[in-house]
Amino acid sequence: MKRFLVTGASGLLGLNLALKLAEKHPVTGVIHQPELEGTPFEVLVTDLSLPGEAEWVLEHCLPEVIIHCAAMAIVDECEKDPARAMKVNADLPGRLARLAAEMGAKFVHISTDAVFDGVRGDYSEEDAPNPLSTYARTKLAGEIAVMAENPDALVARVNFYGWSLRGNRSLAEFFYNNLSAGKPVNGFTDVIFCPLLVNDLADMLIRMAEMNLSGLYHTVSREKISKYDFGVHLARQFGFDPELVQPVKVSEGGLLAARSPNLNLNTTKLAQALGVALPGIQTGLEKFHGLSEEHYPEMLHGFLPV
């Protein structure tokens, strides 16, 4: 048993991760708005980007492992407020990484596949990033700050989907919510990614922390898929009409920030470290469906204050 601190514990990754960790470990989750009740882990509410707050939180819970999931993670919001994006996505993780090093805690930082421009694909950890959006630039600055302040830190570049607190945070929920209501949705045929089910990602991050891995790891599915095909596969998995998923180009999507077309990341380094292949797309979607059959989404919504 180790004492864990999870930031962003109301977010898509943070909540699923903190719940999994709490099965075996004492966990404190930091959230920004008071929007969690009845969780099996301690909750602290604060804006970590304010002076002194990160220090106060760490002194309060004296964690042995910090998994930093809090971020300004909505890509188009970062475009509208680049100064705040830099503060939250770059300055904050750098500061937390330094504090973790000073107190001897393991620091695990969550970064993104979007640090690459997506022109070539099949990116390894050795390839040079070239971020296209404010979100991606600030996340890359966060990686650099973390490694400079704490060379023992683990930085995981991720992409994931799953069930969230309010049912509206992931691409899979976007497809599910529309397709289950019989509504047509756009799926980008020219954007490739390697999404992991968030519950599988949580298990992997816990294992990586337990193994005390350090440095950069691509932590995504071993398989790639277009966003359109992902929607079609999800529709088939749930028995929805796959024809409702409309094939469109990303340029037709009305998005503010530039998106990288091919975010196929090479996962060989992590597979070798873990000694297993990383999960594939279809297995993840089957589990995503299985969780809905087990009323997992309703369990998550139950943590919202009434």
Ligand SMILES: NC(=O)c1ccc[n+]([C@@H]2O[C@H](COP(=O)([O-])OP(=O)(O)OC[C@H]3O[C@@H](n4cnc5c(N)ncnc54)[C@H](OP(=O)(O)O)[C@@H]3O)[C@@H](O)[C@H]2O)c1
């Ligand atoms: N979703 C993906 O596929 C994806 C892909 C690549 C990388 N990532 C990375 O994965 C991590 C988790 O993403 P996610 O999708 O789980 O994000 P999310 O659902 O938006 O959750 C982010 C969490 O951080 C909290 N937060 C933001 N600013 C904060 C602050 N100043 N102080 C305290 N808490 C703050 C948010 O609280 P409020 O909502 O109350 O502000 C929220 O709970 C992020 O680092 C993201 O960049 C995500």
